[in-house]
Amino acid sequence: MCIASVKSMTYALKAKRALASYYINSEVVKLDSSATKSGCAYGVKFDCINLYAAENALKSHNIKYSQILTS
Amino acid sequence: MIYLDNAATTFPKPLCVTDEISRCIKKYCGNPGRSSHQLSVKSAEKIYEARSMLAKMFDGDEENVVFTLNTTYALNIAIKSLIKYSTHVLISDMEHNSVFRPIYRLSKEKLCTFDIFSTGGTDEEIINNIISKIKPNTSMLVATHQSNVGVRKLPIEKIGQLCKERGIKFIVDGAQSAGVHPIKLKSMNIDALCIPAHKGLYGPQGVGAVIFNTDKFERSVIEGGTGVNSLEENMPDFLPELFEAGTLPTPAIAGFCEALKWLISLDISKIRAHEEDLYNLTSSLFKENKKIIPYYMNDYSGNTLLFNIKNIPSSTVGEYLNKKGICVRSGFHCSPLAHRLLNTGDGGAVRVSFGIYNSRSDVYQLMDALNELSVKK
Numbered sequence: 258m259c260i261a262s263v264k265s266m267t268y269a270l271k272a273k274r275a276l277a278s279y280y281i282n283s284e285v286v287k288l289d290s291s292a293t294k295s296g297c298a299y300g301v302k303f304d305c306i307n308l309y310a311a312e313n314a315l316k317s318h319n320i321k322y323s324q325i326l327t328s
Numbered sequence: 329m330i331y332l333d334n335a336a337t338t339f340p341k342p343l344c345v346t347d348e349i350s351r352c353i354k355k356y357c358g359n360p361g362r363s364s365h366q367l368s369v370k371s372a373e374k375i376y377e378a379r380s381m382l383a384k385m386f387d388g389d390e391e392n393v394v395f396t397l398n399t400t401y402a403l404n405i406a407i408k409s410l411i412k413y414s415t416h417v418l419i420s421d422m423e424h425n426s427v428f429r430p431i432y433r434l435s436k437e438k439l440c441t442f443d444i445f446s447t448g449g450t451d452e453e454i455i456n457n458i459i460s461k462i463k464p465n466t467s468m469l470v471a472t473h474q475s476n477v478g479v480r481k482l483p484i485e486k487i488g489q490l491c492k493e494r495g496i497k498f499i500v501d502g503a504q505s506a507g508v509h510p511i512k513l514k515s516m517n518i519d520a521l522c523i524p525a526h527k528g529l530y531g532p533q534g535v536g537a538v539i540f541n542t543d544k545f546e547r548s549v550i551e552g553g554t555g556v557n558s559l560e561e562n563m564p565d566f567l568p569e570l571f572e573a574g575t576l577p578t579p580a581i582a583g584f585c586e587a588l589k590w591l592i593s594l595d596i597s598k599i600r601a602h603e604e605d606l607y608n609l610t611s612s613l614f615k616e617n618k619k620i621i622p623y624y625m626n627d628y629s630g631n632t633l634l635f636n637i638k639n640i641p642s643s644t645v646g647e648y649l650n651k652k653g654i655c656v657r658s659g660f661h662c663s664p665l666a667h668r669l670l671n672t673g674d675g676g677a678v679r680v681s682f683g684i685y686n687s688r689s690d691v692y693q694l695m696d697a698l699n700e701l702s703v704k705k
Contacts, residue, residue: 264556264564264566264569265361265554265555265556265564265566265569266360266361266372266555266556267361267372267376267379267390267391267568267569268391270372270373270376271376271390271391285364285369285372286364287363287364294559295556295557295558295559295560296556296557296558296559296560297555297556297557297558298556298557299364299556
């Protein structure tokens with residue numbers, strides 16, 4: 258699974274909506290502290306098969322993500 | 329009971345609001361934005377839905393909706409985060425203490441200077457009044473959209489255009505106008521709109537919002553936990569977390585969200601027309617009693633009337649109406665600037681304010697009581 262790391266829960270929910278508008282199922286997850294140097298952070302988890310479409314969805318909704326993690 | 333104090337808070341609330349507050353507390357009230365377990369996420373989703381509704385209604389972006397305790401907190405956050413120290417601020421002569429006091433304190437601490445512009449005259453005259461007060465270092469203008477004593481509605485679209493042209497931050501106090509008049513942040517060039525849930529938007533008390541249309545802030549205002557960037561000493565530098573320290577009131581926001589859906593389904597222009605009908609009826613009936621002194625300005629027609637009865641203190645009128653089962657508000661309504669301008673005197677005045685649940689029958693019963701009192705004294 259892929260996780261797009263975003264700024265906060267608010268952005269994670271915004272990202273979830275953006276992915277849904279591209280028919281991509283996702284869930285909001287809290288990131289492991291090791292994934293970020295600054296402490297608590299959130300992301301949206303989705304099937305990596307949708308990675309290309311997901312990146313387009315986030316870009317089209319102007320949602321910045323710091324990295325794509327894999328789990 | 330007849331409730332005519334809707335400018336203080338609308339009452340009653342729609343059933344969908346009370347139902348959702350109860351449902352939230354019983355079913356899903358986790359701490360939003362703090363965990364990824366189902367209750368926390370469900371709460372966060374509801375809050376995000378409320379942000380989306382506000383963004384839709386006021387033409388903003390979801391992430392720029394910052395929830396606060398009420399309009400006063402929203403105004404304090406907007407003013408104190410956007411103000412550049414050692415600059416000049418303009419406010420109107422109709423401002424509530426929620427605008428006047430923060431600006432006054434900043435000026436007393438020599439962090440800014442300020443002037444008050446007159447709202448008398450036509451829209452063009454108001455704009456000219458503002459222009460005449462602008463200084464080279466004017467950086468902010470804070471103005472109420474509609475006064476809480478109901479005598480003036482400011483041309484915020486024109487003021488916003490002027491502020492944009494002059495590079496001045498424009499903060500709007502929408503306490504009385506949100507849900508009553510259309511407000512669009514982007515087209516009206518508003519940098520920050522401050523609103524309550526519990527007045528014209530028919531939500532519960534305990535929540536308000538500031539909706540920003542800028543991302544350039546001078547500083548945070550309240551610091552604390554935000555659920556993100558926990559290892560950093562400073563607050564996050566992005567909205568809404570920059571201004572949302574501490575746990576949000578999820579049940580109140582959930583109720584607010586349902587209120588917004590309800591309001592959008594009804595069409596606020598129809599509600600406004602209903603309230604203006606009651607205003608016009610009251611205004612015409614006031615003219616039949618020579619002892620009633622109404623306070624009008626220009627051609628205002630809205631949902632709030634201010635008046636006195638000759639030789640009777642406003643507090644006595646309020647008490648008398650309360651005994652008759654009619655709720656109004658007397659005194660100065662936290663707006664000393666407006667009362668001074670209207671010359672209401674040492675005792676202030678009586679305010680009646682209408683909402684969606686009022687009827688013409690309420691107006692006739694109010695008038696019966698006022699006529700009875702004015703004959704007695």
